[in-house]
Amino acid sequence: MKQLDLRIIKTKESLKEALMLLLKEKTLNSISVTEICRLAKVNRGTFYTHYGQVENLFEEYFKEIMQNLKDSYLEPYKYAWTIHTKELNPATIRIFHHIEKYEEFYRIVFSKTAPLNYYYLLFDHLQQLLDEDMRLHGNDKIDTGMLSAYQANAILGLVIEWHRQDFKQNAEEMNKLLVELLKYVTQD
């Protein structure tokens, strides 16, 4: 079992802390490696031994948030719902609350200059959560990969629109809206 060198931990913490400070003042996109290293008092060469670019450092933060997404999603799992929209209970959809909680972070992730990769990573996590639902409650008459992709994206689409409207609605309203939309699409 390989023990992590304390120097590495310290370096990474310094770099992360510096990035977080800079993110309060400027966009991810405009932050340079040099700038982070100056603030973190870490040699620029050291940065490159751990991360290839600023985005890779940001992704460590990303992983933390994704873990929280998973937790907040599973928490109210007792109200289990399936892809059958009429059984959908707004209280079970925690993702809007999660995003509300980490609004600052998601403003970065959904900004115009952010690489599409963040969308994909977020998508993957969400799809995986939906897959768990489907495996438990859904039937399998259809390509489950495509279906869960469809479902995950329906939610993410709403989230993107939410972001574009500057998160003016609150999470509860977004939950209700999702239910409304699903009902509307479902009705004849």
Added chain:
Amino acid sequence: MKQLDLRIIKTKESLKEALMLLLKEKTLNSISVTEICRLAKVNRGTFYTHYGQVENLFEEYFKEIMQNLKDSYLEPYKYAWTIHTKELNPATIRIFHHIEKYEEFYRIVFSKTAPLNYYYLLFDHLQQLLDEDMRLHGNDKIDTGMLSAYQANAILGLVIEWHRQDFKQNAEEMNKLLVELLKYVTQD
């Protein structure tokens, strides 16, 4: 009426041509301003008077493709369909064929390193097309902005999954799949 200087047209054409050549060999992300200018035989300073970065040059190409999307969407408009999924006719959804036609382009647009902005631009065009449908056939019991966002994203979600599966299905199959998914979500 301001007449465009011939020199500007020539410069822009040279730059675009150079970018297109480079895109056949490497990713958008790895192409530098210097490289484009070397190939186009255009002074680097001139590049910056017209475009701030490589992505801005790429967006000119983007606009052309978007015009084609609109054309290919409106073409079979006679088979008009609404958001009521049961009336959806696969033949009316031309977007998959459009993407199939410009596959090379969409591989760039959906690549991990592409800025989210391309997604937004594509989204806007698609949403606008759907809005036209809604204004003609939809009722207005619900927030139309959110609804068209939801619809546009449902389709884009499928497109992204299509891209991730390396466009292995053909456009016709994707059309059928969309209809299947909508039916499935609609059924009780």
Added chain:
DNA sequence: AATTTTATTATACAGTTGTTCATTAAAAAA
């Protein structure tokens, strides 16, 4: 505590970026 391992540093390098400015040359207007 002494030794070994390895992460960090300082330094240097060629290349890119984004900007500025005087000069040149090409297009538009007279």
Added chain:
DNA sequence: TTTTTTAATGAACAACTGTATAATAAAATT
């Protein structure tokens, strides 16, 4: 055609990038 306007060029600038290497220092191992 001549004059005027303005786009393109070449050169120079400081700053950042990505990489490499020898020297140093800090952690892990014995």
